[in-house]
Amino acid sequence: MSGPVAIVTDVEGTTSSVAFVRDVLFPFARKHLAEYVALHGQQSTVRQCLSDARTLAGEPGLDDVGTVALLQRWLREDRKATPLKTLQGLIWAEGYSRGELKGHVYADAARELRAWHGRGLRLYVYSSGSVAAQKLLFGYSIEGDLTPLLSGHFDTTTGPKLEAASYTKIAQALALSPGDILFLSDSVAELDAARQAGLRTACLDRGEVAVPQGHGHPTFPDFTSLDSFVCVS
Numbered sequence: 001m002s003g004p005v006a007i008v009t010d011v012e013g014t015t016s017s018v019a020f021v022r023d024v025l026f027p028f029a030r031k032h033l034a035e036y037v038a039l040h041g042q043q044s045t046v047r048q049c050l051s052d053a054r055t056l057a058g059e060p061g062l063d064d065v066g067t068v069a070l071l072q073r074w075l076r077e078d079r080k081a082t083p084l085k086t087l088q089g090l091i092w093a094e095g096y097s098r099g100e101l102k103g104h105v106y107a108d109a110a111r112e113l114r115a116w117h118g119r120g121l122r123l124y125v126y127s128s129g130s131v132a133a134q135k136l137l138f139g140y141s142i143e144g145d146l147t148p149l150l151s152g153h154f155d156t157t158t159g160p161k162l163e164a165a166s167y168t169k170i171a172q173a174l175a176l177s178p179g180d181i182l183f184l185s186d187s188v189a190e191l192d193a194a195r196q197a198g199l200r201t202a203c204l205d206r207g208e209v210a211v212p213q214g215h216g217h218p219t220f221p222d223f224t225s226l227d228s229f230v231c232v233s
Helices: 018-040 044-057 064-077 082-097 107-118 131-139 164-174 188-196 223-232
Strands: 006-009 122-126 152-154 181-185 200-204
Touching: 018 044, 018 064, 018 082, 044 064, 044 082, 064 082, 082 131, 107 122, 107 223, 122 164, 131 152, 152 164, 164 181, 164 188, 181 188, 188 200, 200 223
Parallel strands: 006 122, 006 181, 122 152, 181 200
Antiparallel strands: none
């Protein structure tokens, strides 16, 4: 079997540390959410996010203060809600631009992404974080600006990461057969959904989260060990 034409990678636990997202990005968003809405609450994008959050919660009568409290609760619960993710991205954009945030990307991930791009592989990101947040993380990363390596981004607007239909949509968007795409993640449930859609899969087990045994996906501790699999899979 020839190698994949494209690689679609998860972010948290795969290219980047779970701890960075959990201990740096999320607390930053929590700290600045109310202030950001107070300062930018009349901007159309922010107003749409607040409206979408109220609709999603089934509470159309909430005022802005109540909606911010709702969003704070969702932050604590790590809800994969699109309006929340969009607002997080806007807040993080200010942090990155002010130099208060620097995106974490593993050195092995950055090195192999550069190598795969140099070999002509098409590289994409699929994360529950918004596309804007993805571009910030890779654009302001500790490994330099990696955005020129990436051909595109997908987030929850494509669909939930645990549903096979989302990966079918990605294959259609890339105009590729599912079997020409390799999906990388530390989540077995995501890998199962991608495999159900016909994608090739590989699990990253960096020791940050408990990966169950016997899941059936080829497993690697880092991108360096994954490279030979990419070449021959």
